Amino acid sequence: MKPSRLFIGLRILASTAVSVLIILATVDLWGFLAPGVVRVATWLQFLPSLVRALTAFGLLAAGFIPVLALTLLFGRVYCSFLCPLGAFMDWIIAIRKRISKVKLQYVKPGVVRYFILAGIAVSLLFGSMHLINILDPYSIFARSAQALVRPLAIGLNNLLAQSGELAGYYGIAPYPFSLPPLPVLGVILAWLALVIWLAAARGRLYCNTLCPVGAFLGLASRFSVFKISMDEEKCIQCGACSKRCKASCMDVENKTVDASRCVMCLDCLTVCPVDAVEFTNPSAAKKVETDPARRSLLFMGAFLLTGLPSRSAAETGYGYPEPSAEGGAATPIKDPLGPPLPIKRKASLVPPGGMGRDHFTSACTGCHLCVAACPSHVIRPELISHQGKGLLAPSLSYEKGFCNYNCNACTMVCPSGAILAVGLEEKKRVQMGRAQFIKQNCVVATKGTECVACAEHCPTGAVKIVREQGGPGLPKVDEDVCVGCGACEFACPAKPHKAIYVKASLNHGKALPPKKGESVQNLVGEDFPF
Structure with missing residues (x-):
């Protein structure tokens, strides 16, 4: 059996299509891509799909199953057909070959990849996603596109908008320019530079040294039905296949192929002058090299399948648990007037659909698709967040915006199940936190200035202005109705510290509906006067 x-x-077509779809998902400034298109691009990404299966069951979690089935049939086809980072490395290798010769040659298999896989398995048992967040190939590619390609798209959009205005055309709206925080951007750039250097110098070395998906699928590929092999009788040991092999897995001297490292690029099939390289059933192959280290480490696959805690029905989208006392209770601050109090948040705000800190951090791989999807730009990546449980994981920040009441875009794009799909009406009741009022920061109390900004812009009527004994009107928060959207915090004009802010709930609750007679604001696209 020889593929043509x-x-x-x-x-090339499949890997390019997947990569382009993921890039488009991160740079879609105008909402052209439907959420279903984004899911097509991310459904077959192995680690996010596996994580989702272990945290939030459903059809969207089944993507890793066909990938595993394909691996058992044909080897690591995911690495060359479906992995966007693999496609990116292939582009780097191709560019390097045009600039100068790349000296690829057989390298004996190492065990570093298995130690990394073991480390991930152990860390998952302790509820940590840090290693996956750093090493997952899909997440590296997606957040790199979000950090680097998206700003270029914004710059091009704004240039076209400005040019259109000069010509009297106003159909293109300018878009606010933004970059990830500098620590996050530094990590993204450093890791991307490492991937580029490894690809340019050593081909697919990352895939067979640091990549946990490559290590896991390498174990599975040992049992694949069809593999690349060398016909000992035909092989003349010219080394043409070894020099072309991106994975450095073809041992010409012993006429063997390390199937656990072969990424199924199929390039070797086109360069052998005597057709000694074959794509065959292993039962027909005369000699295929095996890695002895794999045998003792096969149990790592079982670790990956059991490492993450499963979630109950209440935690997988069928209803939100009530807010916990820790981090969720909102007690009005009744400090006497004095110097302005800085806001001290003990917990990071989790996006709607994230269920709360523990669920979110146990499934987020740091791909930042939710960051790109948020139209109000309040989902921001952080280097370390959620009390140290999140690495490169995003959280909500209300400095430059608020969570639109009539928007659930972020809940529709997450591939790993960290943010579960939530219908718009259900999202309007998700209680991410509760507003807190600090009287001594309020301009009404400190300057005698009339201000109703927080109450005017509350979409649920949770913030009301109350006058006591003829005094100035001060905000009062109905905590049961508050959803923690941050509209009040963003609108508050108090400086240097806001007089009202959202305190995160460690577990999302379900807010009561607005009371009858209360007007519900539509805040989509509305600008504040401050």
Whole structure:
């Protein structure tokens, strides 16, 4: 069984299509892509799909199953057909070959990848996603596109908008320019530079040294039905296949192929002058190299399948638990007037659909698709967040915006189940936190200035202005109705510290509906006067 060049063309087409779809998902400034299109691009990404299966069951979690089935049939086809970072490395290798010769050669298999896989398995048992967040190939690619390609798209959009205005055309709206926080951007750039350097110098070395998906699928590929192999009788040991092999897994001296490292790029099939390289059933292959280290480490696959805690029905979208006392209770601050009090948040705000800190951090791989999807730009990535449980994981920040009451975009794009799909009406009741009022920061109390900004812009009527004994009107929060959207915090004109802010709930609750007679604001696209 020998695939023709048509299959190599199919590999290039498939890997490019997946990569382009993910890039478009991060730079879609105008909302052209439907959420379903984004899911198509992310459904087959192995680690997010596996994490989702272990935290939030459903059809969207089944993507890793066909990938595993394909691996058991044909080896690591995911690495060359479906992995966007793999496609990116192939582009780097191709560019390097045009600039200068890349000296690729066989390298003996190492065990670093298995130690990394073991470390991930152990860390998952302790509820940590840090290693996955750093090493997952899909997340590296997606957040790199979010950090680097998206600003270029914004710049191009704004240039076209400005040019259109000069010509009298106002159909293109300018878009606010933004970059990730500098620590996050530094980590993204450093890791991307490492991937580029490894690809340019050593081909797919990342895939067979640091990538946990490569290590796991390498274990599975040991049992694949069809594999690349060398015909000992035909092979003349010219080394053409080894020099072309991106994975450095073809041992010409012993005429063997390390199937656990072969990424199924199929390039070797096109360069052998005597057709000694074959794509065959292993039962027909005469000699295929095996890695002895794999045998003792096969149990790592079982670790990955059991490492993450499963969630109950109440935590997988069928209803929100009531807010916990820790982090969720909102007690009005009744400090006497004095110097302005700085806001001290003990917990980071989790996006709607994230269920709360523990669920969110146990499933977030740091791909930042939710950051790109948020139209109000309040989902921001952080280097360390959620009391140290989140690495490169996003949280809500209300400095430059608020969570639109009539928006659930972030809940529709998450591939790992960290943010579960939530209908718009259900999202309007998700209680991410509760507003807190600090009287001594309020301009009404300190300057005698009339201000009703927080109450005017509350979408649920949770913030009301109350006058006591003829005094100035001060905000009062109905905590049961507050959803923690941050509209009041964003609108508050108090400086240097806000007089009202949202305190995060460690577990999302379900707010009561607005009381009858209360007007519910539509805040989509509305600008505040401050």
